[in-house]
Amino acid sequence: MQKERGILIVLSGPSGVGKGTVRKELFSTPDTNYEYSISMTTRQPRVGEVDGVDYFFQTHENFESLIQQGKLLEYASYVGNYYGTPLDYVNETLDSGRDVFLEIEVQGAAQVREKAPNALFIFLAPPSLSALEERLVGRGTETDDVIASRIQAAKQELEMMNLYDYVVENDEVTKACDRINAIVMAEHCRRERVEKRYYRMLEGK
Numbered sequence: 609m610q611k612e613r614g615i616l617i618v619l620s621g622p623s624g625v626g627k628g629t630v631r632k633e634l635f636s637t638p639d640t641n642y643e644y645s646i647s648m649t650t651r652q653p654r655v656g657e658v659d660g661v662d663y664f665f666q667t668h669e670n671f672e673s674l675i676q677q678g679k680l681l682e683y684a685s686y687v688g689n690y691y692g693t694p695l696d697y698v699n700e701t702l703d704s705g706r707d708v709f710l711e712i713e714v715q716g717a718a719q720v721r722e723k724a725p726n727a728l729f730i731f732l733a734p735p736s737l738s739a740l741e742e743r744l745v746g747r748g749t750e751t752d753d754v755i756a757s758r759i760q761a762a763k764q765e766l767e768m769m770n771l772y773d774y775v776v777e778n779d780e781v782t783k784a785c786d787r788i789n790a791i792v793m794a795e796h797c798r799r800e801r802v803e804k805r806y807y808r809m810l811e812g813k
């Protein structure tokens with residue numbers, strides 16, 4: 609039997625819902641099977657963000673050249689900046705049998721749905737719109753204008769929730785992580801069962 613390919617896991621959700629916080633918590637477990645795909649962006653680094661750790665920070669020109677060369681699995685323009693996922697890294701990691709975790713916004717997720725329909729799509733939802741606003745303001749990393757644009761974007765993003773395989777509420781970080789881990793584990797079991805059945809049928813059993 610062929611080595612099982614890893615699962616491409618897509619986590620989306622509005623800005624400020626806690627995607628980064630949940631992702632860091634998921635990756636703090638030493639025996640995790642996930643690999644985080646570090647995105648490219650033209651956004652300026654925030655205080656404390658490190659190139660090659662949080663993002664690969666790119667100039668506009670470089671980013672557009674990556675698009676032209678077909679180096680991105682998906683990309684999107686979000687509140688004035690480009691964000692995109694490096695294609696080779698994702699393919700190589702999935703081929704090695706490891707799951708790849710993308711933390712991307714909804715337009716990019718829609719492109720992944722076209723190109724990799726076998727991916728697992730999870731939407732991280734806030735307990736309420738007011739909780740989302742509180743988190744975005746509380747983080748204190750954006751100006752009031754940017755916060756207002758992100759809240760506007762969030763309203764449209766929430767409409768896309770029903771396109772996802774699962775919606776996970778981020779009421780508490782540890783609970784959200786437990787739910788995501790359970791979903792991924794169940795998906796591995798499902799794929800294994802489907803594959804076994806397929807090979808049994810091929811063998812005429």
Ligand SMILES: Nc1nc2c(ncn2[C@@H]2O[C@H](COP(=O)(O)OP(=O)(O)O)[C@@H](O)[C@H]2O)c(=O)[nH]1
Binds near residue numbers: 627651
């Ligand atoms: N399409 C796409 N979106 C991304 C990518 N990387 C990050 N994003 C999303 O872009 C949005 C803005 O990211 P960022 O400026 O870091 O703000 P934050 O997620 O609110 O901390 C978020 O919804 C991210 O999940 C990517 O590679 N592709």
Ligand SMILES: Nc1ncnc2c1ncn2[C@@H]1O[C@H](COP(=O)(O)OP(=O)(O)O)[C@@H](O)[C@H]1O
Binds near residue numbers: 622625627629781
């Ligand atoms: N479950 C939660 N309950 C309360 N605050 C949270 C929760 N998850 C994240 N936060 C806080 O909300 C803010 C935004 O979280 P962050 O991970 O930066 O969001 P995102 O990556 O989705 O933009 C941060 O200040 C974070 O500490």
